[in-house]
Amino acid sequence: MADFQALSDAGADVVTGVQAHAPQAIDLRDDGIILYGLGNLYFDQTWSWPTRTGLVVWHTVYEGRLLNTHLSVTVIDSNFQLRWSTPQERRDVLKTVYAASGW
Numbered sequence: 001m002a003d004f005q006a007l008s009d010a011g012a013d014v015v016t017g018v019q020a021h022a023p024q025a026i027d028l029r030d031d032g033i034i035l036y037g038l039g040n041l042y043f044d045q046t047w048s049w050p051t052r053t054g055l056v057v058w059h060t061v062y063e064g065r066l067l068n069t070h071l072s073v074t075v076i077d078s079n080f081q082l083r084w085s086t087p088q089e090r091r092d093v094l095k096t097v098y099a100a101s102g103w
Helices: 002-009 087-100
Strands: 014-016 026-029 032-035 053-062 065-076 082-084
Touching (some): 002 026, 002 032, 032 065, 053 087, 065 087
Parallel strands (some): 014 032
Antiparallel strands (some): 026 032
């Protein structure tokens, strides 16, 4: 976390971690955002719900400024097919992410 925060403090508007196998916390900082881990997008870890989920992040940048970030949630089915989450699955995953963020 300290390394990610240092990158943000050095001027990065977006800092994204991709090493986590489950979606991690988010930190809103000044005009930027830190995403500590996006979870699994393509992976064979279907034995637990957290490792079957991931985030696809859509950033809107205009004239060098981060204006918006949207989080879409993916799910890896038991047959290893990736799909977009249902609305309820999205709520459940984001609730966990937001709780880890201290919100």
